Amino acid sequence: MWSADRIEEAEALAAVLAEAPAAPEGTFRVRLAFGAEVDLDLFVSDPLEESVYFANDRAASGGELIGDRRCEHPAPRVETIEWSAPPTGRYRIGVDFPRRCGDGTARTAVFALAVEHGASRTLHRGLIDVGVFLPVVARQDLR
Numbered sequence: 001m002w003s004a005d006r007i008e009e010a011e012a013l014a015a016v017l018a019e020a021p022a023a024p025e026g027t028f029r030v031r032l033a034f035g036a037e038v039d040l041d042l043f044v045s046d047p048l049e050e051s052v053y054f055a056n057d058r059a060a061s062g063g064e065l066i067g068d069r070r071c072e073h074p075a076p077r078v079e080t081i082e083w084s085a086p087p088t089g090r091y092r093i094g095v096d097f098p099r100r101c102g103d104g105t106a107r108t109a110v111f112a113l114a115v116e117h118g119a120s121r122t123l124h125r126g127l128i129d130v131g132v133f134l135p136v137v138a139r140q141d142l143r
Helices: 006-021
Strands: 028-034 038-045 064-066 079-084 088-101 110-115 120-129 133-142
Touching: 006 028, 006 088, 006 110, 028 088, 028 133, 038 079, 038 110, 079 110, 088 110, 088 120, 110 133, 120 133
Parallel strands: none
Antiparallel strands: 028 079, 028 110, 038 088, 064 079, 088 133, 110 120
């Protein structure tokens, strides 16, 4: 459930993504930011329905996972998936919460998501419960 503290945490994560340099012209980039208490995973499915994520770090369409961030990495953690020459069509973006970090008590995690194509950047904020996979947090159509 959203609380004032959770909203503040989500805004701080979104600010980390907003302050990063924009994706190069023509590139499609998705970035997921999350805190120290969890290990979240980013999934992006391309128009050919192949997903890029920690267990499939390269797609035939050119998508690539740039760094799977886990509990041992400093927070805020940012995972990135990008295509330098993305095929046109619909992309589906998902988030998974497979593991807790630290004291292992986190039941819900806050995240921020940046979806970038060219000069366009859209920021999303969300909550996810431990053990849950959200297969579609966002969609992006590229033409």
